[in-house]
Amino acid sequence: MKGGTFSAVEHIFPKSQKFLTGRFNRLVQGRLWLQVLIGMVLGIGTGLLINPDTGFVSKPVANGIGEWLALPGNLFLAFIQMIVVPLILASITRGIAAATDVRQLKSTGVGLAFYFVGSTIVAAALGVVIGLTLTPGNYVDRAVAPAAELAGPVAELAAEGEARAAKPFSLVDLPTGITELLPTNPLNSIVSGDMLQIVIFSIVLGVGLLSVPPQSSKPLFELLGSVQEICMAIVATVMMFAPVAVFGLLAQAMIKTGPGVLTGLAAYAAVVVFGMAVLLVFYLVTALVLGGRNPLEMLRSIREPFLLGFSTNSSAATMPVTVKTAEEVLKVRPSLSQFIVPLGATMNMGGTALYQALATIFMAQLYQIDLSMGMLLVLIATTVGASIGTPAVPGVGIVVLASVLSSVGVPLSGLALIVGLDRILERFRTSLNVTGDLVACVVMDRLVPAKVSRESEIRSAAEREHIQETRNEDVVINSRGGH
Template identity: 45%
Template sequence: MKDLLKKLWFQVIIGMFLGVGIGLLLSPTAFALISKDLAFAIAPWVALVGNIFLALIQMIVIPLVMSSIILGITSAEDTQTLKVLGLKIAPYFVFTTITAVTIGICITYFIQPGNFVSADIINQISSTQVVLKETSVLKDISIPDMIVDLIPVNSVKERLDGNILAFVILSIFIGVALMSMKEDDAKPLKDLAKSLQAFSLTVVSWAMKLAPYAVFGLLCNITIKIGFDAISSMSMYVFTVILGLLALLCFYLIIVYLSSNIKPLDFLKRIREVQLMAFSTSSSAAVMPLSMKTAEEELNIPSPISKFVIPLGATINMDGTALYQVSAAIFLTQLFGIDLDLIDVVILAVTTVGASIGAPSTPGVGIIILATILQGLGVPPDGVALILGVDRILDMCRTTINVTGDLTATIVMKKLVSLSSNSEELARKISDKS
């Protein structure tokens, strides 16, 4: 038992149960052992450690992503290997994202969770309105201008805007440029990237020590505020999203089996620690080091593939988030009686795919992106407040699927590399670097 208590994943589970349990005891809508004012005054202090944990992850996410991508690219050592990796993984990411959005649309239209919410809940929306300060209005610009805007001209502005995709592109430029330079000229920047990654991993290790307390505080805080009333009233919506995520998980398991002959239960057993950490932290970035370690040690993925695919996937491969966004958008249109024709649904799907790519891999961004998507559908802004109460729960679930998708991508990439036209030479190069 002592050895079990030392394991981080077990400590996180204890924190989850204690957080929900104590939150229910203090919640005014549950057992209400204390007054509402006192409970709401205590909640922010309970969440303090959790918010510090999230702040540490948000602080380190950009240097971690940039250094990991740069090192992943330069580990290939030649442009041919990089070309094969890049040209194969990009279509795969787009394919799985489109699949996730399609699953979300089909399941939400089949169940129609918007028809299960009572009128009383809708009437209460205005009283629980939440101002999303980070939501930005969609710019009225052309597609060519949007493509040009991907190039990070002003890195400080992109950091303030939370545009991590810009830093991914910058990292790719740096990595490819380093491969084209003389070794003596490239070595200082490569060493800097290694040092930056080591620094980032050190901060992540500090943050992970706070994880059990962070999980306890964050779950206790949200449970105090919403109890189970909001969850029960939105149960069909929550069920719909989780069912869609489970369908997406089954899709991943099929891909894994076809790519590697790893049985579904065996695969889940190998990655369970990563899934648990993703579920508890709601952050793909927080578990990125653990994801790379698991890919290499448990799934036998060569280091160049894991270092290239996982940081990239943590930034642009947000299948769980994409499914959630399209399901939530359709749910709210059903709730407010807004009819979408086929063209509207297609536009929604395309917008969701685009919005999920490059979304920051930190907690809570899904609700921000969703608010932006809803602007074009005629859904009242107050509608976001309705789903905000259960967003934390769904955020934990979709992040778990996101990291599962990243690990699945490493297996697919390993298989695709072995099937390439120059597979023997390429496989030898990658194996030598692992």
Template identity: 40%
Template sequence: MSSPVHPTQPSRVRDLQWEVRSWVGARLWAQVLLGLLLGIVAGAALSPEAGWVSRSTAVSAGAWLAVPGRLFLAIIGMVLIPLVMVSIIKGMLGGGSMAQLKSVGLRLLVFVTLTTGIGAGLGVGLGQWIAPGAALAEADAFTPAQVAARPPTPDLPSLIVNLVPANPQAALAERDMLAIVVLSLFLGAAALVADRKKTAPFLGALDGLLEISMTLVKWAMYLAPWAVFGLLADVIARSGLGAVASLTSYVLTVLAGLLALMVFYLVVIALFARRHPLQFLKDIASVLLLAFSTSSSAAVIPLSIDTAVRQLHVPESVANFTIPLGATINMAGTALYQAVAVCFLAQMSGVVLSPESLATIVITLIVTSIGAPGTPGVGIVILSNIVAGFGIPTAGIALILGVDRLLDMFRTTVNVTGDLTVSVLLRGARKD
């Protein structure tokens, strides 16, 4: 005789499946996390270590798996410029006076300068203390004849003048985010003091453009879990899980520095914002997972703004101002990574950096990190210029390219945490 329990089992299984789907479907962070885990599994199956498929097949499969991710980034990139410009302008016009705007901007600049300096200084300190490149120095990969150590002398007056985009059309065409941010700041400041009656049509057009941009972003977010899955699978399929083996000391040094910087942000949140660090991390989990997967602080600007407003209760005017601006100039994680990389390449090449050179590195990284585009791989470009300026052979950069995407994920996560941290700290600034 059959047990009377059996007929109810399929129903219970279906109910459980429905509950799981409903729970995951209502939480973007859960979908992104699931995509991340499945992407690691799929990438590991295609990786060189597994040996289940040929190298060419793995690369081809990874390229196809990355299609949703590339589409996601393309859609975000399509609306990024209008979204950044409108968000900054509307943030500046969000009920504040010019005096309040100066207060917010000054505090943001102080925060960015201090944290970027801390990141660069921490990177130099760890790089010199752990000396991850010392073990490779014995390989004699570079000869002294290739070294002509000479600190760079950045032309600061020209740098300041060049901040103003003399050709806005070129800045838009070249997607120069720093120039676009500066242009938006000028437009917002002018609109703040201009006659509101005369600028009403312009402000109305901004509202419409923002609504359209956010609608496109909402459509793109449906691809986010698939984007995370595909991009991670593609990275692991190409480089393999063991790509970091030969550079373990370097990778661990960077990760230790980024972890310390993340802890610093959480301490700041606890001391100055009076928020529990774990609750803060829970509130921003979906943003951090997406930032980790896309390696782009610019790509998560819409989600960062939404999270700051809905989860962290930051006024919309403050979030619209600090998040896009922070994604462009707040690059403490990138500065830390570059500081460690410079020390690593110098040690590997036998170049001894004096205390004066190390101080110059910190200052240079503060200047160059501010305005670095929030897109994948830009850190390597900046690093090449810095290394060449100090007379360190740039050929060594080829050694760290294999792990750059992995480290890019972590430093982008730290950068985005910094953007959300300063937004929380400044959420009451409009009331000052």
């Protein structure tokens, strides 16, 4: 060590996540996204055919069939949710070690904080503006709104979200709230799935590992690397069943929703997809203005992770492909991509923020609730806060939306109306979240100063990767000072 607390950052180099993409090549080459789309169409058709309103089967029989059809999908969601916490913890901790120097690490952290919060605010504001302008809630028969009742897992998730928003905000309690962000018991945070505390713990752990001699930190870095590889092996295996999972989940949703309500909600879905398209344009303009990237070239470059995000419905599961695209296609410095992508998977949720804000406006219009300018500002603030730190897994959108609805006094019973469509729309917002992470990479790559040039860093990274491959080593020590 050279005497500085963080001097080890120049001497220890864990292997990049992009080496884990080999397991996903078969999925990408097999056009998993197309298989998922086919599963969605078949699931919707099957569900509408079995729906009790068609008269082919009775309601109890239809619900029973729906439960069995949804079983593969529920197992799929459980497996994805199971691996996210260890994957995020390992990825962020190892990503910190990729920084080339302390100044870059600090500059990236500060710049990311402003970028994540700023872009999420813009996304939430876009959701509010689009919702107020296109008024999707006026296209649904309001007679079905009061009759909608929450039941089963949806009711449990909604209750969890409502509990998050139950405590009113107070400046007096703000210092206590800031203190509570720190995980005094990391194991408890991991068990409870408190993603924001897990992210903070991962950052602290990563910085701590860089504060000790490389020989001391190497075993833990290698252990976390094994955790990453195991998690990705599980994801790659589970993703082979994604089309079947999507088919079953959508079939069950359509059995419970029915064709009458679905017809009225089509306008809402169209408005959400339009909002996602507007957000995509905003991201491409940001990449042009702040990142100096041609929008059309940017769109072509991110095609693979964009479609994989749509297929996996989890930005965390897409991380290796996202990192590989950032480094090899967009030519972003490895020290930035390996740090930004894992953080962005849990803290850069622009697509989620837009969706939560727009859905809340839709619900308010459905129940004929007028939201004042003050409540709209509260809505944007709550949406931003709820989106940051949300687990990057399918199905948690209901929890976030329930907390946002509760904060502005909109009834939660309307969630039963959109839970079926949410299975489809959350895939669009996942793709937008992945896009936001890649845009963050190109923006930070241009704006964050570094001790070494981009060309020199990329060349050094390539040399280390060659050593890691030939020696079959996960972590390289002292590679900078001579091999």
